Amino acid sequence: MAYTHRAPPSLDGKHVLVTGGGGFIGSRLVELLLARRSPASLTVVDKFTYAGDRENLSDVRDQIILKELDVCDEAIGFSVKRPDVIFHLAAETHVDRSIENGLPFAQVDFYGTAVMLEWARQWGSRFVFVSTDEVYGDMQTRAIDVATEDTALAPTNPYSAAKAGADFLVQAYHRTHGLDTVILRPANQYGPRQYPEKLFPRFVYLAMSGQNLTVHGDGSQLREFTHVSDGAMGILLAGERGASGSIFNIASEEYMTVSEVALAVLHHFGLEETKITYVEDRPGGDARYSISSERARMELAWAPRIPLDRGVSHTIGYYAGKWTGELPEVAA
Template sequence: MKIVITGGAGFIGCNFVRKMLDTRPDSEIVVLDKLTYAGRKENLADVSDRISFIKGDICSKEDVARIGDCDLLFNFAAETHVDRSITDAGVFVRTDVIGTHTLLEHAQNHEVSRFVQVSTDEVYGSIRIGFSREGDPMSPSSPYSASKSGAEMLVQAYHTTYGLDTIITRSSNNFGPYQYPEKLIPVLILRAMQNQSLPIYGNGLNVRDWIYVMDNCDGIACAAEKGKNGGIYNIGGGNERTNLEIARTILQILGKPETLIRFVEDRPGHDLRYALDCSRMRELGWKPHYPFMDAIKQTCAWYAKNREWYSPLLAAV
């Protein structure tokens, strides 16, 4: 089997590459990645001899053509950081929407057996009570979540119009090894390790459901293998925490004082809460395996042990 993973040098993508190498050792794994600031070949250094790597842009038909025929195509490639989407929405529309369209055209023309679009719970928008279900309307708040919603609609259209076999996964907030230090948890870990202040938006009471990246990778693999053609699947960790709770937990693990917490001006359009109903995934036999506290401790330890990996990135923190 030939498996193509776009964005495979990024955070979730590189962990998914390792998942595929472990569970499908006889498959040919091809990674297509543009190697932007968050996609780094260093993320695949330990497995580089076991994969084929193509440096390319998913928006380029010529680059995408280089992947050729394949059985499974997983699209992890995306611009993902909400803050960046607020200051430069155009690049998100280009990569997340136009790039997905380019991949869908390739999948249709090369008879790809299954196209898996990796998306986000942010397409639902903020939810004060209850849990978002796959049939709920999308209500994106940021240019980032709007671009991911647009990409999903294209995937669904190619399924309905052309009969392309598709799966969409919507995951909650990921954390774990290799996450670029612009997202909340790696920023807080690295700043705390250096005794720097921990910036928290607003009052810190915005709630996210956190999932360890390997649990998400397991869920994506499960949906790809067992999911219904055209299906959409929520993948959440069931770990609702406020941003302030996350900061306090990291400080406790690292033995740092809470006086490092600093509240800053809130982000425009900052959603209050995301939470997912994952019943469909549980019907497929999936459930998260990593307890939150164990996973966050493992993540802190990973960054502490991998200074060579994060040192060139400290300017971003």
């Protein structure tokens, strides 16, 4: 893709809109924007479905304009201040849920993105879209070592397909309308505030509740886990420094298998490896994700700051401390 090298905006003094700002990654981005930059205003939009939580924004509530809105509502733009920059993170993200029912993913991840793109076009806003590394598909079946931003997309499940469709739509708005866009394709994020159905908190929950840790397939699935603080900083820097039309992978380039994550949780609690139960792999399960973040390192001066071993240890400890005395409801 040819980039339009217009000068990207500083976020200082700008009116900024974050969709999905009550979620896992979005709330961390909101905190970074306020801690590291001085936006003229920061509007946070979230529908607050099961994965969004107002508590995630409790420390910054008096510094933001919070709107409970649905990105699929075509009238959404009438309810918010015209932004200079939009960070679009609102999405359905859980692969297992997408396998059970793909409709919410097509609606929110694709159609919701289309709605926000239309408003961005009317407003003349910079549009920063957070996609996923899963749009590249399974590196093992594709016989690709590492995906770059130029690797063809090959999604394998309804979630990644909806995100890939939205990814293409953002590119089309840049090419067709000249919309100022930047796309992020981050690797698997982990850290505090994830909804309990996600891998790290789910394993901690199962260990604390005396249940076996259920692992799909043989547990050899390889993931490039990246701490949410590093991921959010990559999004912020792309919003400021990314050339219009550019795409960036964001990844730690450190790897763990799903079984290794399970073992790390068991070791934290002093439990035996026999507490792992291997179950049938989910349909369309991907064996390996691997992306290069060289472009982000070179063009954005981004680099991960939290080593995987330290981040994993802290994350397990975070959930163990958070749930002492009271466990959430979560499926095994």
